Amino acid sequence: MSLVIVQRLAQTAATVGERTETHAEAAIDYAAFFRAEFSAVTRTAYLVLHDRDAAEDVAQDAFTQLFRNWTKISAYDRPDAWVRRVAIRLAVRAASRHRLLGTLLGRLEPPAQPPIADLDLAAALRRLPPQQRAAVALHYYEDRPLAEVAQILNCSHATAKVHVFKARRRLATLLDQPESESDDAA
Amino acid sequence: MPPDDRLRTGLRRIADEVDPDVERALQRATSGRPQPRIRQAGTILSYAAVAGLGIAVIGLGASSLVNRFGTAETSSPSANLCSDPALPTCAGPLEPGVNRSGLFVPPIDYIIPLDSPVAWDNPEDRPGTFTLHPAGPETDAIFFFRDVGVLTATCNPRIDEAIGNEAVDIAEWIMANPNLTATTPEPVTVGGLTGVLIDLSASGVYTTQCGNDPGGVYPTELPIVPLFAGAGSGDLTWFVGGNERLRLYLLDMPGGGNLVISIDAIAGDFDALVEISQPVIDSIRFDPAYY
Numbered sequence: 001m002s003l004v005i006v007q008r009l010a011q012t013a014a015t016v017g018e019r020t021e022t023h024a025e026a027a028i029d030y031a032a033f034f035r036a037e038f039s040a041v042t043r044t045a046y047l048v049l050h051d052r053d054a055a056e057d058v059a060q061d062a063f064t065q066l067f068r069n070w071t072k073i074s075a076y077d078r079p080d081a082w083v084r085r086v087a088i089r090l091a092v093r094a095a096s097r098h099r100l101l102g103t104l105l106g107r108l109e110p111p112a113q114p115p116i117a118d119l120d121l122a123a124a125l126r127r128l129p130p131q132q133r134a135a136v137a138l139h140y141y142e143d144r145p146l147a148e149v150a151q152i153l154n155c156s157h158a159t160a161k162v163h164v165f166k167a168r169r170r171l172a173t174l175l176d177q178p179e180s181e182s183d184d185a186a
Numbered sequence: 187m188p189p190d191d192r193l194r195t196g197l198r199r200i201a202d203e204v205d206p207d208v209e210r211a212l213q214r215a216t217s218g219r220p221q222p223r224i225r226q227a228g229t230i231l232s233y234a235a236v237a238g239l240g241i242a243v244i245g246l247g248a249s250s251l252v253n254r255f256g257t258a259e260t261s262s263p264s265a266n267l268c269s270d271p272a273l274p275t276c277a278g279p280l281e282p283g284v285n286r287s288g289l290f291v292p293p294i295d296y297i298i299p300l301d302s303p304v305a306w307d308n309p310e311d312r313p314g315t316f317t318l319h320p321a322g323p324e325t326d327a328i329f330f331f332r333d334v335g336v337l338t339a340t341c342n343p344r345i346d347e348a349i350g351n352e353a354v355d356i357a358e359w360i361m362a363n364p365n366l367t368a369t370t371p372e373p374v375t376v377g378g379l380t381g382v383l384i385d386l387s388a389s390g391v392y393t394t395q396c397g398n399d400p401g402g403v404y405p406t407e408l409p410i411v412p413l414f415a416g417a418g419s420g421d422l423t424w425f426v427g428g429n430e431r432l433r434l435y436l437l438d439m440p441g442g443g444n445l446v447i448s449i450d451a452i453a454g455d456f457d458a459l460v461e462i463s464q465p466v467i468d469s470i471r472f473d474p475a476y477y
Binding site for chain 1: 215325
């Protein structure tokens with residue numbers, strides 16, 4: 001399977017550029033990057049969307065865009081941040097549309113999904129605005145500092161901080177527990 | 187356990203239940219095929235279709251698909267490629283040449299150019315909504331809607347009954363709307379229907395933050411301007427916000443009502459989307475037997 005994929009990657013690269021060793025190397029690099037990051041990006045998108053299929057679609061779209069621009073993006077310091085930024089934007093957009101439509105139709109039930117491990121937390125997360133869900137996922141699930149959260153969400157450090165603060169306060173209320181005194185986001 | 191640690195642990199438990207098939211996803215991302223949405227019943231056969239093995243033969247019923255030589259073929263819709271699993275009647279990946287919609291009224295004949303720089307797919311085909319999606323961001327596509335009405339600019343938007351639903355009514359509403367930046371409407375004919383063409387985006391004037399309202403209608407902190415709702419089946423709501431740009435073809439139906447075509451770029455390059463969409467728009471013929 002891996003050899004076939006690498007061959008196709010190399011062939012695809014060759015159709016849009018010159019047939020050089022560089023393309024094959026780039027294709028191999030992309031495949032390695034994909035394997036290292038795809039699951040994590042899908043899981044982060046899932047924390048925003050709460051829909052496994054939609055999360056995979058969003059991640060798929062983000063990595064497809066990355067593939068088309070791999071020559072350029074791979075030269076960046078943080079291609080992982082680039083692909084997350086694209087995925088998060090798509091996820092927030094999709095979640096917003098779903099929620100808007102669902103509210104207007106009066107049916108905001110989540111799509112049918114297999115059981116979720118932490119039902120209380122999952123239900124509480126769904127009540128946050130998508131941008132706050134994304135901030136929580138990046139800060140608490142991916143353990144990214146607020147500066148990186150801001151970079152990925154394409155907002156200021158202060159805005160990212162507000163997203164995390166509001167989200168945590170809301171989650172604390174919904175989960176009926178006091179806020180943390182050891183506030184690492186404030 | 188401190189709340190922050192509990193949150194981290196809980197998030198990991200939830201997220202770790204998602205276990206995507208990375209190798210299959212890698213194939214899809216690099217196949218050069220469009221990335222249609224997959225919903226439910228993710229059989230091996232449906233994934234094979236996505237991986238480039240052609241139109242899947244797993245649909246329900248049959249629809250007429252006309253090939254580039256103009257002869258009718260029978261093709262089954264690709265159920266698992268459609269955005270609406272309850273109505274799996276889309277065509278999925280599209281072949282170059284002449285194609286025809288299935289459920290949208292009026293039926294649309296259109297041509298995917300042989301020299302189109304991107305692959306196209308049809309993820310949605312319903313009586314009131316139809317979508318042609320070029321390979322690229324899922325959000326960017328040509329959308330067709332029937333019988334829309336404009337929305338009030340509120341956190342709980344509703345159709346503004348004071349505004350008519352003819353093309354000129356909607357165009358005038360757009361031009362007079364301070365929340366929108368629009369080009370001067372131009373007369374246009376598409377597929378036998380007449381109306382106006384207008385490009386628009388959010389002006390930035392609309393700054394209402396609805397994310398914290400009790401109804402939760404606006405979940406983001408990005409102000410998004412309500413545009414229109416309706417689309418025949420009554421479940422469409424369309425907005426514009428941020429850097430999103432739209433080209434609207436507002437067309438009148440001879441028997442009353444309207445048909446709106448929206449070339450909509452949210453994640454990608456609007457001008458590039460318009461350029462690759464124009465030959466498709468120019469090829470459209472709405473079946474006059476249905477209006």
